[in-house]
Amino acid sequence: MKTKIFYSVLIGFSLLLLVNCSESKKEPVWHEVYTKQGLKVVEADSANIKVHLRYSTSNNFLGKDVYGNLEEAYLQPEALSKLYKASELLSKSHPELKLLIWDAARPRRIQQVLWDKADIPLPERSQYVANPESGSIHNYGCAIDLTLADSAGNPLDMGTDYDDFSVTANIDNETELIEKGILTELQVQNRAILRSAMTQAGFIPVRSEWWHFDAFSREETKSRFKIVE
Secondary structure (H helix, E strand, C coil), X not given: CHHHHHHHHHHHHHHHHHHHHHHHCCCCCHHHHHHCCCCEECCCHHHCEEECCHHHCCCCCCCCCCCCCCCCCEECHHHHHHHHHHHHHHHHHCCCCEEEEEEXXXXXXXXXXXXXXXXXXXXXXXXXXXXXXXXXXXXXXXEEEEEEECCCCCECCCCCCCCCCCXXXXXXXXXXXXXXXXXXXXXXXXHHHHHHHHHHCCCEEECCEEEEEECCCHHHHHHHCCCCC
């Protein structure tokens, strides 16, 4: 009898351990992670915006899914208002186009993964991937990566893919790149349409990445918002 009781207790304890281990391996409930700090989800279709988070796929510079079950884009409310304004401006100037979001708020835990796995020499790495110690503006929910898409949702040709770590993605030397035959006038024109809508809405472009826009300066971001861990 005692032996049966012992084995019953042992089995019960083992099952409890398995349940706890299983729960500890569950993915974060991203909606709770973000909304806990006041971030809001992008209401994509209603605002003529499409969302396709590249880090929720293997189609990114790491070649693997690092977001798991995160499929929606989140931003701080003021950044989100600016995004909706950009979409509105784009609809007026180019009704055949829409915004296509590749990344928005990004927890620092994911920033660490990008930093650790980036195949870029350490001295140059911070030029393309923010050091998680100081944090990216993405980590505060105040930055967004996006492009333009046609009415069918197909991305327009911008001359490079997302997360292209070359000077071709830089926005300061586009005229020179056209002259050298590296970029076409159409590709630069597409970039200009995107920049126009975003900057008119109050976003700040990043010189090295045509797809990246900050809703606020780094100083304002860090003084006003908490980093999402």
